[in-house]
Amino acid sequence: MKKTLLLVFIHGFKGSDHTFNNFPQDLRALLSNALPKIEILSVQYPQFETRGDLNQCVAKFKEWLQDKVIDLEVANGTPSPTVDPSVHVVLCGHSMGGIVAAETLLSVAKDEPLPSQSWANDTTNTTTADGARPVTLPLEDPIERASSAPPVESSRLFFPYIRAVLAFDTPYLGISPGVLAHGAEEHINQASAAYKAFDTASQFFGWGSPGGSSARPIPNASAKALPAADGSTTAWGTWGKYAMYGGAIAAVAGAAGAAYLNYNQIQEGLLWAGSHLEFVGCLARGAELQKRVESVVALTKTHGIGFANFYGALDEKISSKTQYAGAVLGQDRTFCVVPKAARKQDPAAGNTSRSKGAWVKCVNSVASDELKAHTSMFAPQWNRDYHAMLPRARDQIAAWVDNEWYESSMPAEGQAAGLGATEV
Structure with a gap:
């Protein structure tokens, strides 16, 4: 029977069908060469609204994933998709897409039927004396029993069988405080530079320092003034003052008028913002974030599920430029909060933090701030680590x-092993 590894890519907050660029196809090509006995398929979950309740989004994605896997299992002629699935799934999520992936995995795990190996010895799942066929009762939450239960083979009874979650810069533990702190520091520096530039310009045009009590012409300013149309030089004087004040009044009046005329649009904008903030609101609930990660890591121990987060980081040259924020938060500038154990380890060793899963550092030497590194993770021209991230x-x-499962794969009739690895 032909076996299929399905890579499913999920974009993050305000993402689109172009979030991953060519990464899904590039990764599929590499895996097809590395795993020639199975078919590698790559699919992107269609663009969805990143608004409203996260659970609703997860429910829709889960239903879509089930339909996709069922179609593949039917095409492969799988006798029993729940006992011996021919399709294994790896969920690949960027940013909030990684949280959608983790929540989907946990939701599927809660629907897990009883392990077949313990069925014969479990009298609670058989009828008494009427000879009726046994019925499957749901397990207790597999996360709650993770600490006491030994590793089992029941993960194959997941449907769909999610083999792993591979996240890319997903803030599983929240967004790093440095994103705001470093950004504020940069804006302060820019504001200081802008003030100096304005001060210099005001002196050039014959006005006093902008920090003074009032803007007034500087004596003998005509020598510094711009040339007039007839070639002579004229100080701005009173005309410049009127122009400055008049322009300011016009700007304020225009803004007030626009705000009044667009009141309905502003209200709609607030509703829009609120609905989207509801979607990302989970990032502000620390206990919920911790429990989610711990629950997924528990499945890695009890069911052998794979879990890793490839997180972005700025180059040391950029990090060394920080002064105030860096002194408090450290120089390692990342979009995600990263477990301390992962930060302390050698990047060459994979930055594995077993208590929180595997966290792999991906340094962007081009991006100037955390947000740019986050959004350009899959753009080779803006992330030189792209081609190194692919083989990782x-x-x-x-x-x-x-x-x-891999070794038992048999190619479809008339198809050589390793072919047919196309995108769906």
Whole structure:
């Protein structure tokens, strides 16, 4: 029977079908060469509204994923998709898409039927004396029993069978305070520079320092004034003052008028912002963030599920420029809050923090701030680490593939192994 590894890409907040650029196709090509016995398929979850309740979004995605996997299982002629699935899924999410992926995994895990290996010894799942067929009762939350239960093979009973979650710059533990702190520091520096430029310009045009009590012409300013149309030089004097005040009044009046005329649009904008903030509101709930990560990590221990987060970081040259924020928060500038254990380890070792999963550092040497690094992660022209990130992702996924499942793959009739690895 042909086996299929399905890579599903989920964009993040305000993302689109172009979020990942060519990364899904590039990664599929590398995996097809590394895993020639199975078919590698890559699909992007269609663009969705990143607004409203997160749970509703997860429910819609889960339903879509189930339909996609069912179609593939039927095409592969799988006898029993729940006992021996031919399709294994790796969810790849960027930013909030990684949280959607993790929540989907946990939701599927809660629907897990009882392990087949313990069915015969579990009398609670059989009828008494009427000879009726046994019925499947749901397990207790697999996360709650994770600490006491030994590793089992029941993960194959997931449907769809999610083999792993590979996240890219997902703020599983929240957004780093440095995103705001470093940004504020940069804006302060820019404001200081702008003030100096304005001060210089005001002196050039014959006006006093902008920090003074009032803007007034400087004596003998005509020598510094711009040339008039007839070639003579004329100080701005009173005309410049009127022009300055008049322009300011016009600007204020225009803004007030626009605000009045667009009141309805402003109200709609507030509603829009509120609905989107509801979607990302989970990032502000620390206990919820911790529980989500711990729950996914528990599944890695009890069910062998793969879990990793490739997080972005700025180059040391950019980080060294920070002064005040860096002294308090440290020089390692990332979009995501990163576990301390991951920060202390050697990047060459993979930055693995077992208590929080695997966190892999991806340094962007081009981006000037955390947000730019976050949004340009899949743009080779803005992220020189792109071509190094691809083989890292390939190796990570290949390590998660079940070897027994892989070796049992048989190509479809008339198809050579390793071919047919197309995008769906």
